[in-house]
Amino acid sequence: MRCNYRAFISLFLFFRLLSFPAFTQEGLTHTKDSLLNVIPSLTGEEKLNAYDRLHTIYMDNLFDDASLEDFFALSTEYATEARNQNATKQQGDIMLNNLIANLRMNHFDEVDKNIDNTLAFLKEHALTDAMYIAYKQQILSYCRRGMYAELCNMLQATGRFDEFFDMAGQTEELLEKLSTEDKHKDHNTDKMNLWTLYAFAYNSKGEYDKAEAYCNRIDSLHGRDAVSLGNITYLHSHIWEARGDYSKALAYINKAIETDPTYTYARFTKVRILSRMENAPLTWAETEETVEYIDSLRCISYDRQLDELRTQYEVDKHIAEKERVRNFMYFALAGYILLIITLGIWIYYNRQITKKNKALVxxxxxxxxxxxxxxxxxxxxxxxxxxxxxxxxxxxxxxxxxxxxxxxxxxxxxxxxxxxxxxxxxxxxxxxxxxxxxxxxxxxxxxxxxxxxxxxxxxxxxxxxxxxxxxxxxxxxxxxxxxxxxxxxxxxxxxxxxxxxxxxxxxx
Missing domain, CATH: 1.10.10.60 (Homeodomain-like)
Structure with a gap:
């Protein structure tokens, strides 16, 4: 009867704690302590509910790395109990909350490290709502680090232009706001990356006037490197080629090659433009020059691969040598120990023989x-x-x-x-x-x-x-x-x- 009475009191306290709101820090502390005390006496779903309530309280009160450490310690206990009860939904919630907690404390590396495992688990157990929230944390992580171009690039590269233009517009507004708030910081690189994505997107859709407008905006910026300048010049050439003006297209592609000689695709484009021009037919010399350049790049790539293989060989050789020396040391040590054991046995045996012989004498x-x-x-x-x-x-x-x-x-x-x-x-x-x-x-x-x-x-x-x-x-x-x-x-x-x-x- 006493055991039933104590169980009844525990359950009563548990449900009272779940339904009682804690508005003050003192109340939260009292609630946490009470839950920590009552959890060991609970079992099954009641224990999971108590852990979930306590987990939420810890998460709502993240202020520094110390409180984050306490949160993850509790997450480990909660996850263990959830695995023991085969509660996949609770396991998914724990993984998702860990992502949110890391993002809240700006631990972006931890978000990147755990996002794949979290998404894989949520997908495996068909927890679609949690998957949506997990993807949102990844996007927010990119945005907080200023990685807007990565998001837009993914949308533009997959042909999801409506989503791309929506995301790009939000990104452009954010860049304008950042430029206004922090005038000492140069945001030209971010703008150039975004406008480049705009230009390629409009070019892919066949809206060449809009694509050229963004190319001109990029040309007005200062501080561009050779690669970005080569890309925009190539895009100018592609726009004029699409319009049928091969002379301007040829001028831009020559400028792109001059700006970035390693831009191999620009050389192919030049050969294509020359083949389409009536007054400037494609010459064998031009084709041969392009082929020779591509062959030289192939040789450079081949030599680079050889260098990498040599380096890898030397590294593997060094590792193998160390492994050989270590194995030799192990064998030598084993041999030395075996020799000592054999010598000990021999000494013992000789002493016994000597003792026996003395008795016989x-x-x-x-x-x-x-x-x-x-x-x-x-x-x-x-x-x-x-x-x-x-x-x-x-x-x-x-x-x-x-x-x-x-x-x-x-x-x-x-x-x-x-x-x-x-x-x-x-x-x-x-x-x-x-x-x-x-x-x-x-x-x-x-x-x-x-x-x-x-x-x-x-x-x-x-x-x-x-x-x-x-x-x-x-x-x-x-x-x-x-x-x-x-x-x-x-x-x-x-x-x-x-x-x-x-x-x-x-x-x-």
Whole structure:
């Protein structure tokens, strides 16, 4: 019930504000504040009506750029709400009011900048009344800047002569009024432009006497430039040509060419006049001169286009070079960042490998200590614990004796350092058969003959890697490996690292 009561109060205030006239500045301020307070609580069409009322109040009180800024800030909010509600008429009104506000503050550039978009929107949504008002703002903008000739020129060029003469008459009255009010300012240029439009309009309608009258009025003015003088002289020639007096027409067209040599159309007109004259037939020399002049103009235009193309090429080349340098810098920066990342990963990976290798070295050294202790115990043994008997021919006694003999050959004589040593060679040397040798070796050392040889060789290689300047190849040969590849493969297989990495980690 409380919510309904508050909504009722809001609606009551809103409609009271819409119907209550504000005659004083204090009343306007109060109305604006009230509308600003009530708008957030409104929705739908009521909110749009409130915005429209507030928009009108802001527009009616434009005094300076500060109030214009407030007006446009409100216009933005109003336009957003209108778009949200798909209210095209309100959107068109906002765009139109923005034009009027800019024109009121003499911001003509803003009018020119926004007029096309405004007209396009109004045309798209068939808001014809607003389109008429928008066109009116454009015309008023031209008039306030003194651009009367532009308006008249548009009407005259499109053959709308009645509208042109009406507009031209109003413009002429305005120029006379301005000349009277400000006598220090020369309005001859404005008058000449307007009279030129009059002359061309009457000439287009075939009223040559009136056209000539305006040409004579222009001739009486001072301060004309070559282009305008050439245009009026050409118009004189056209009038006399239309009357059939080709001599006077030729005199005027020669004067027009003399006044403005770049007036190409005057040269064509001269050729046409000469072709019509009975006593001055068109000569080949005259035609050739005209053609040569037109060709020269074409060459000048061509050269100018080439210069523009060269300039554009140089500009594009400079832009492309800057783009290339910028892209190179981007690639270089990306490469530098990638290099830093790669270097960081490499450093991290190496540190991890180094850490891992140091841990492996520690384990290998511990194993080395254990192996040396086990080897010392093995060397001190007088028996391998095989059941002892007094019969030297007993197999157990023979196995024990064979183990002791193998131990002496391998550990005391270091026979494993001979890369050519083989199981058959050693069993033959010790006077044993193959089966007994294999059985005794496996029982005494717990591994096969090749495995034990590699074990002893690797054990000997450890101190050489740590404390000598021998190369990997030299160490491999010294401990009994036939090739360095065999040494590296066996070392990697047993210790999970290469001999080179072991040496590096053990010395570091």
């Amino acid at each position: 520690k384990q290998i050294k511990e194993l080395q200590t254990q192996h040396e202790r086990a080897e010392t115990e093995l060397l001190n043994k007088t028996s391998f614990g095989i059941e002892d008997t007094d019969n030297h021919l007993c197999p157990e006694t023979r196995k024990d004796q064979l183990c002791m003999a193998i131990r002496d050959v391998l550990l005391k004589e270091k026979a494993y350092r001979d890369p050519t040593i083989t199981r058959d060679h050693l069993s033959k040397r010790l006077g044993s058969n193959k089966d007994l040798f294999i059985d005794a070796f496996q029982y005494c050392f717990g591994m096969s003959f090749p495995e034990y040889l590699n074990f002893l060789r690797l054990k000997d290689a450890i101190p050489l890697l740590e404390g000598s300047d021998l190369t990997i190849e030299e160490i491999s040969e010294k401990v009994g490996f036939g090739t360095v590849r065999t040494f590296q493969r066996q070392f990697q297989s047993r210790y999970n690292m290469s001999p080179k990495d072991y040496r590096k980690a053990a010395i570091a």
